[in-house]
Each structure stands twice: as C-alpha cells, then as structure tokens.
Amino acid sequence: MSAKPATIPERPWFSSGPTAKRPGWTPEALSGAPVGRSNRSKVTVGRICQALDMTREILRIPVDYQVFMVPGSDTGAFEAAMWNLLGARRVQLLAFENFGQLWADDATKHLKLDAEVLSAPYGELPDLTQIDPQADLIFPWNGTTSGVRVPNSDFLNGHAVADSGLVLCDATSAAFCMDLPWDKLDVATFSFQKALGGEAGIGVLILSPKAVERLNSFDSARAIPKVLRLKKGNAADAAILGGDAINTFSFLVIEDYLDALRWAQREGGLEGLIQRCDEAAGALFNWVEKTPWIDFVAVDKATRSTTSVCLKFVDPAIRALSAEAQAKLATRVGSLLELEGVAFDITGYRAAPPGLRVWCGCTVEAEDVEALLPWLEWAYAVAVSELGLVAA
Known part of the structure; x- marks a missing residue:
C-alpha cells in the first residue's frame, strides 16, 4: 500500500454545492x-x-x-x-x-x-x-x-x-x-x-x-x-x-x-473566471486520462463539464462488483479523504454511477487540485484493500 502523500490541498473544499468560498474569504x-x-x-x-x-x-x-x-x-x-x-x-x-x-x-x-x-x-x-x-x-x-x-x-x-x-x-x-x-x-x-x-x-x-x-x-x-x-x-x-x-x-x-x-471583477471578469475553471479542470483531466482505474462519466470529450467533474470506476475487477459494492467503495474513498482533511464532499451524486465528483469551478485553485491527485490514488488503494476487493 502506498504511503500518504506529503502535501495536502491548502483549501480542501471540492463540494459541488455549496461550493468553495472565494480564495481569502473570511x-x-x-x-x-x-x-x-x-x-x-x-x-x-x-x-x-x-x-x-x-x-x-x-x-x-x-x-x-x-x-x-x-x-x-x-x-x-x-x-x-x-x-x-x-x-x-x-x-x-x-x-x-x-x-x-x-x-x-x-x-x-x-x-x-x-x-x-x-x-x-x-x-x-x-x-x-x-x-x-x-x-x-x-x-x-x-x-x-x-x-x-x-x-x-x-x-x-x-x-x-x-x-x-x-x-x-x-x-x-x-x-x-x-x-x-x-x-x-x-x-x-x-x-x-x-x-x-x-x-x-x-x-x-x-x-x-x-x-x-x-x-x-x-x-x-x-x-x-x-x-x-x-x-x-x-x-x-x-x-x-x-x-x-x-x-x-x-x-x-x-x-x-x-x-x-x-x-x-478583480480576477478579470468572465474571462478570468473561465480561465480559472479551465486550469483547475485541466489538472484533473490530465490525471484521469493517465489513470487506469478511473474515467469520466461523460462519454464524449466535448461534453465534459469543467465545473462538476464526475468520475466513475472503470477497473474491470471493480466494475464486476454490484452497484452497491461500488457505491460503498466510493463512500469509503470520500471518508478517508475527509478524515485526512484533504477533500470534503467528493463522493458522486447518489443517483449517478458510483464514483467521485470533484468541483473545479472558479473559486477552486488549480494547485489544490494538483495536490489532491496523489491523495486520490492513496485513498482508492486503501479503500480497495480495506473492503477486501481485488483491483486489476
């Protein structure tokens, strides 16, 4: 089992609503x-x-x-x-x-x-x-x-x-x-x-x-x-x-x-906000595309959201499990990340395919998404092992 990553996101708020406050908010x-x-x-x-x-x-x-x-x-x-x-x-x-x-x-x-x-x-x-x-x-x-x-x-x-x-x-x-x-x-x-x-x-x-x-x-x-x-x-x-x-x-x-x-307005209006979304989502997209056990719920690349990025498990060994078992896996991944103070509320929507959902909207920092990625790898490995599952 891999060791815990050394760095955690400075702002662990990845909920899809209500979403993260703007950086620096008090x-x-x-x-x-x-x-x-x-x-x-x-x-x-x-x-x-x-x-x-x-x-x-x-x-x-x-x-x-x-x-x-x-x-x-x-x-x-x-x-x-x-x-x-x-x-x-x-x-x-x-x-x-x-x-x-x-x-x-x-x-x-x-x-x-x-x-x-x-x-x-x-x-x-x-x-x-x-x-x-x-x-x-x-x-x-x-x-x-x-x-x-x-x-x-x-x-x-x-x-x-x-x-x-x-x-x-x-x-x-x-x-x-x-x-x-x-x-x-x-x-x-x-x-x-x-x-x-x-x-x-x-x-x-x-x-x-x-x-x-x-x-x-x-x-x-x-x-x-x-x-x-x-x-x-x-x-x-x-x-x-x-x-x-x-x-x-x-x-x-x-x-x-x-x-x-x-x-x-300080961030440059709509152009600046869209750029922030694209940067945060881009970091997550790059990781998903090179990670074999996870993929986008969105089938067509042109339709992938840059805000509510929804992900599903695609490891064949996990996909062979019941939807209930997959949902239990997603819940455990989310719980592990919350217990570590790494990410809050990233389990997928209850009616969606079992998996994860990471908000990458304009109030999220791209560097926090980058810091989250190795933790996703760690939490998935721990959850698979704890639940007695065998991933390919």
Missing part, C-alpha cells in the same frame, strides 16, 4: 451587511441593485434583459419560470441528469403540460436533432450530477427566430464558469451557492424581452404560490422584475454575493 467579508434593516430601505434596496448590476456586467447580460432575485435558490428561480411561462406551447425537456429529470417530472406530473421528454442515461446527451424550434425548450446547460454539459449552442439555432418557442436554461453550474449565449436564451437561472461559493437561499432569474412578452400575454389560469408569482394582475410585476424582493431576503447572503462579485 466571515469579516460580511461585516458591512445591513442586518436588522427593512428590505425596503434605501440601503438594502441599494445592495440588491448593486448586486444585480454587477451580475449583469460580469455575465455580459444584454441591457434589455430583466435580472432579478427570487426565493428558493436556483430551484425556486426555475420553478417560478416554469409556473409563470409554460403552457402556451408544447414543451420539450432534455433530461440527462437529476435536475433535468426534476424539471421533466414537474412539467409532466405537476403542471401536466403537453410535454415531450428527451432522455439520455448518465454520461450522454439526448438526441439534439429531435428538438422542435416551435416548442418551448427546457434544459440544464451543465449537468451537475452527471458531469455532462452541452458542447455548444448550435442546437439552439432554430429557436433564435421571432416565432419560435422560448428557451429556458438552468445555468446554475455554468454561470460565471462558462460563456452563455444570451442571444439564444430566453430564461436563465442560477444560485449564489454554485459557481461563486455564495450562501444559499436566493436564486437569480434572467428574462429576455421575448420571455417578458410571454409573461404579459399568457394567462396559464393556474394558481401560482406567492413566492413563485411574477405577475401582478394580468401583466408582469414591474416591481419584482425591477429588482424588488418577493419576500424578505437575508442581507448576509446578499453581502456575501457582493463580496464574491467584487472578487470576480
């Missing part, structure tokens, strides 16, 4: 938060507007798109979009990981829409040639639980015309880490707790003019809970779309987001 970053103030006060409204303006600037969101916050993190933001906008047309949904399937279940079982689900197993994308531009389209840009992302925006070309359906994109593991094609997206959502390592509970919802027009012209006739409601009377609620809070937000969370946005 609780002192929240000291200026306007706690105990009304969410209608000038100072608190000013904090929200500042965060939204910085979000628009860093992500290069067009000036005629609406950017605002809603309760419930990314889930709340995407549910609000679905409940308020869908039903005017047939809907297609891409389900290739857990959250894509969640939206598909909501559309078919709860909203009971005229919906077609284009599915693919973990590691693959659905057949994108089956997309109908006249239908509303729902999909995650990056599958957090599968490590699969769409390779480009070419499959959205048919939707980029005036009479096509809306495109609703769950961008929560892509925003700030991947370049999103705003001219082809009508709805995009994300949460602070993903790419920028923010605290949880608030989602960001972005609407194109086309989506706002749908909001103004379409009446779903369904009852919509207040925390998801984007209309006032028969039209879009101008106050909410203008940045007003649907309900009271935590200004500790807003302050933390502002701190992360300021850091993102």
Whole structure:
C-alpha cells in the first residue's frame, strides 16, 4: 500500500454545492451587511441593485434583459419560470441528469403540460436533432450530477427566430464558469451557492424581452404560490422584475454575493473566471486520462463539464462488483479523504454511477487540485484493500 502523500490541498473544499468560498474569504467579508434593516430601505434596496448590476456586467447580460432575485435558490428561480411561462406551447425537456429529470417530472406530473421528454442515461446527451424550434425548450446547460454539459449552442439555432418557442436554461453550474449565449436564451437561472461559493437561499432569474412578452400575454389560469408569482394582475410585476424582493431576503447572503462579485471583477471578469475553471479542470483531466482505474462519466470529450467533474470506476475487477459494492467503495474513498482533511464532499451524486465528483469551478485553485491527485490514488488503494476487493 502506498504511503500518504506529503502535501495536502491548502483549501480542501471540492463540494459541488455549496461550493468553495472565494480564495481569502473570511466571515469579516460580511461585516458591512445591513442586518436588522427593512428590505425596503434605501440601503438594502441599494445592495440588491448593486448586486444585480454587477451580475449583469460580469455575465455580459444584454441591457434589455430583466435580472432579478427570487426565493428558493436556483430551484425556486426555475420553478417560478416554469409556473409563470409554460403552457402556451408544447414543451420539450432534455433530461440527462437529476435536475433535468426534476424539471421533466414537474412539467409532466405537476403542471401536466403537453410535454415531450428527451432522455439520455448518465454520461450522454439526448438526441439534439429531435428538438422542435416551435416548442418551448427546457434544459440544464451543465449537468451537475452527471458531469455532462452541452458542447455548444448550435442546437439552439432554430429557436433564435421571432416565432419560435422560448428557451429556458438552468445555468446554475455554468454561470460565471462558462460563456452563455444570451442571444439564444430566453430564461436563465442560477444560485449564489454554485459557481461563486455564495450562501444559499436566493436564486437569480434572467428574462429576455421575448420571455417578458410571454409573461404579459399568457394567462396559464393556474394558481401560482406567492413566492413563485411574477405577475401582478394580468401583466408582469414591474416591481419584482425591477429588482424588488418577493419576500424578505437575508442581507448576509446578499453581502456575501457582493463580496464574491467584487472578487470576480478583480480576477478579470468572465474571462478570468473561465480561465480559472479551465486550469483547475485541466489538472484533473490530465490525471484521469493517465489513470487506469478511473474515467469520466461523460462519454464524449466535448461534453465534459469543467465545473462538476464526475468520475466513475472503470477497473474491470471493480466494475464486476454490484452497484452497491461500488457505491460503498466510493463512500469509503470520500471518508478517508475527509478524515485526512484533504477533500470534503467528493463522493458522486447518489443517483449517478458510483464514483467521485470533484468541483473545479472558479473559486477552486488549480494547485489544490494538483495536490489532491496523489491523495486520490492513496485513498482508492486503501479503500480497495480495506473492503477486501481485488483491483486489476
């Protein structure tokens, strides 16, 4: 059995959500938060507007798109979009990981829409040639639980015309880490707790003019809970779309987001953040490609995520085991790394193929990924031996 490596990552946070705080973060970053103030006060409204303006600037969101916050993190933001906008047309949904399937279940079982689900197993994308531009389209840009992302925006070309359906994109593991094609997206959502390592509970919802027009012209006739409601009377609620809070937000969370946005600006904006992702993911990619017992869940190299990198065991002796035994192996590898203070929360998603998941988003340092790699080798060897398994 190999000896423990001599160096450990300085920042062992590799969870896929909430993710690592920005480098250098301390609780002192929240000291200026306007706690105990009304969410209608000038100072608190000013904090929200500042965060939204910085979000628009860093992500290069067009000036005629609406950017605002809603309760419930990314889930709340995407549910609000679905409940308020869908039903005017047939809907297609891409389900290739857990959250894509969640939206598909909501559309078919709860909203009971005229919906077609284009599915693919973990590691693959659905057949994108089956997309109908006249239908509303729902999909995650990056599958957090599968490590699969769409390779480009070419499959959205048919939707980029005036009479096509809306495109609703769950961008929560892509925003700030991947370049999103705003001219082809009508709805995009994300949460602070993903790419920028923010605290949880608030989602960001972005609407194109086309989506706002749908909001103004379409009446779903369904009852919509207040925390998801984007209309006032028969039209879009101008106050909410203008940045007003649907309900009271935590200004500790807003302050933390502002701190992360300021850091993102110092890192060079979107280009700098994407470069940081590519460097961290690149270190992990190089190791996987030369390590015989591990491989990407993503089958096609062009679809590999650079944020939520999902890995599976491919040693033939391990693959011959039951899924339960493989999951036990993955859990033990994760536990060993956590006990050593090397890496936290890197076991793969429970519904995904048994394996590991390493977050390589922009708040992760590439050198910490490099330091993690020999520990992965060590933990795997120890876990295989402890469980009485025989690896090839």
